[in-house]
Amino acid sequence: MGVEGAPVLVSAAVSLSAALEELGSQYTRAAGVPVRFNFAASNILARQIVEGAAVDAFISADEAQMGLVADAGLLEAGTRVVLLTNRLAVVTRGDWPRPLRQLADLGGQDVRRIAVGDPAAVPAGVYARQALERAGLWSIVEPRLVPTVSVRAALAAADEGNADAAIVYRTDVAAARHARLAFVLAPREAPPIVYPAAVMTRAPNAPAARAWLQWLRGPTARATFERHGFGVPARTP
Amino acid sequence: MTAEHLQIIQFTVLVALAATALMLPPGIALAWLLARGRFRGKALLETVVTLPLVLPPVATGFILLRLLGRRGPFGAVLERGGVDLIFTWKAVLLAMTVMGLPLVVRTARAGFEQITRRYEQMAATLGAGPWRVFFTISLPLASRAVLAGALLGFSRALGEFGATIVIAGNIPGETRTIAVAMFGYLETGRDDDATVLLLASLAISFASVWLSNQLAQPARRTRAAPRASALPRARPR
Numbered sequence: 001m002g003v004e005g006a007p008v009l010v011s012a013a014v015s016l017s018a019a020l021e022e023l024g025s026q027y028t029r030a031a032g033v034p035v036r037f038n039f040a041a042s043n044i045l046a047r048q049i050v051e052g053a054a055v056d057a058f059i060s061a062d063e064a065q066m067g068l069v070a071d072a073g074l075l076e077a078g079t080r081v082v083l084l085t086n087r088l089a090v091v092t093r094g095d096w097p098r099p100l101r102q103l104a105d106l107g108g109q110d111v112r113r114i115a116v117g118d119p120a121a122v123p124a125g126v127y128a129r130q131a132l133e134r135a136g137l138w139s140i141v142e143p144r145l146v147p148t149v150s151v152r153a154a155l156a157a158a159d160e161g162n163a164d165a166a167i168v169y170r171t172d173v174a175a176a177r178h179a180r181l182a183f184v185l186a187p188r189e190a191p192p193i194v195y196p197a198a199v200m201t202r203a204p205n206a207p208a209a210r211a212w213l214q215w216l217r218g219p220t221a222r223a224t225f226e227r228h229g230f231g232v233p234a235r236t237p
Numbered sequence: 238m239t240a241e242h243l244q245i246i247q248f249t250v251l252v253a254l255a256a257t258a259l260m261l262p263p264g265i266a267l268a269w270l271l272a273r274g275r276f277r278g279k280a281l282l283e284t285v286v287t288l289p290l291v292l293p294p295v296a297t298g299f300i301l302l303r304l305l306g307r308r309g310p311f312g313a314v315l316e317r318g319g320v321d322l323i324f325t326w327k328a329v330l331l332a333m334t335v336m337g338l339p340l341v342v343r344t345a346r347a348g349f350e351q352i353t354r355r356y357e358q359m360a361a362t363l364g365a366g367p368w369r370v371f372f373t374i375s376l377p378l379a380s381r382a383v384l385a386g387a388l389l390g391f392s393r394a395l396g397e398f399g400a401t402i403v404i405a406g407n408i409p410g411e412t413r414t415i416a417v418a419m420f421g422y423l424e425t426g427r428d429d430d431a432t433v434l435l436l437a438s439l440a441i442s443f444a445s446v447w448l449s450n451q452l453a454q455p456a457r458r459t460r461a462a463p464r465a466s467a468l469p470r471a472r473p474r
Contacts, residue, residue, distance in 0.1 A: 121425040
């Protein structure tokens with residue numbers, strides 16, 4: 001192992017945790033730079049950064065939360081890119097008796113509780129709300145929603161059987177222990193789900209953060225992201 | 238203050254009051270047992286009763302979730318009995334009760350320990366059975382401590398967050414307490430709303446802890462002697 005440089009601290013959407021942990025250790029082996037992560041719902045991370053958290057890079061699960069950081073003037077110019085795309089999926093608790101095949105099935109009488117990231121803030125919940133609104137289901141489904149602090153907390157509620165269903169990302173399903181995938185939403189059913197990434201102006205280690213984000217857009221990282229189920233957008237020059 | 242704030246404050250105070258009422262019978266019984274009883278396992282009981290005070294509240298929530306969630310040993314029983322607990326107001330009540338109980342026990346126990354044993358013995362020699370001694374001598378003499386403990390338990394219930402978010406979630410109008418709502422407001426940058434709830438909880442907690450401290454100071458008169466009317470009259474034989 002080569003000489004270790006100063007670590008890069010990355011605040012990243014919790015839906016990326018498995019893929020980024022893997023890529024972080026790969027990167028440390030390859031480049032000799034340790035990567036440390038702060039995983040949470042993107043709205044919490046954005047709030048931390050705006051309040052002064054000295055992180056090097058931010059990878060958000062939606063443009064809105066990256067936008068909050070941008071509006072605060074904290075993004076290093078020219079570093080904001082769309083790193084990944086994703087899709088929404090509906091999972092049911094392990095012992096759920098009947099198949100759910102489409103979003104409209106969430107309107108069924110027997111679906112009493114649906115866990116989602118807080119639709120007021122958590123990106124996965126905001127996407128879920130928009131998808132339900134598009135399908136004309138929001139008013140039926142809203143009283144059944146259990147808002148959670150992150151998309152992974154929504155998954156956990158279905159995993160433990162305490163929610164009948166949860167709306168999560170397709171990529172979260174691999175982390176489920178008991179919950180089962182019901183269906184993945186078609187791209188036209190939900191707004192585009194994108195993960196923007198950027199280097200922060202207050203980054204203690206900006207050069208290393210730039211190199212790390214650059215590497216995340218390279219072929220090695222691409223293969224790992226795709227294996228975890230993320231979409232990697234075509235690189236714009 | 239908006240209708241939303243008012244609803245949250247009302248809900249929290251009402252459930253905390255109900256939780257305090259639930260804490261009292263087992264709290265007083267345990268306090269009495271620990272103050273007066275001599276039995277094997279007393280140290281163990283004492284430790285277990287104190288645990289919710291020192292465990293991370295999230296850990297207590299996790300234990301409750303494991304026991305009472307649909308996958309837990311008691312969850313199945315609840316389900317057969319048609320009782321819906323997790324993610325309902327009943328879960329808020331349970332979290333508050335469990336978290337406040339140790340404070341009732343500890344404070345009330347100190348009250349029982351301060352009673353001059355001779356009054357109890359006198360009552361007993363005058364023919365009062367143990368229950369009568371307890372309700373006419375011990376409990377009235379310890380009433381200030383019990384009340385102080387109840388107020389502390391109430392204050393703790395009012396501020397409960399960790400266990401609540403785990404087993405009751407954050408459902409608007411259903412399980413959202415002051416603490417949970419405040420966290421949600423902070424998460425989403427609604428600092429003004431958070432401030433309203435902050436001021437409300439400051440006011441309620443201040444009053445309640447202040448009153449509790451007043452009561453916990455041993456009152457000279459009640460220590461000196463119980464009023465004659467509090468002593469059981471010897472029944473003519």
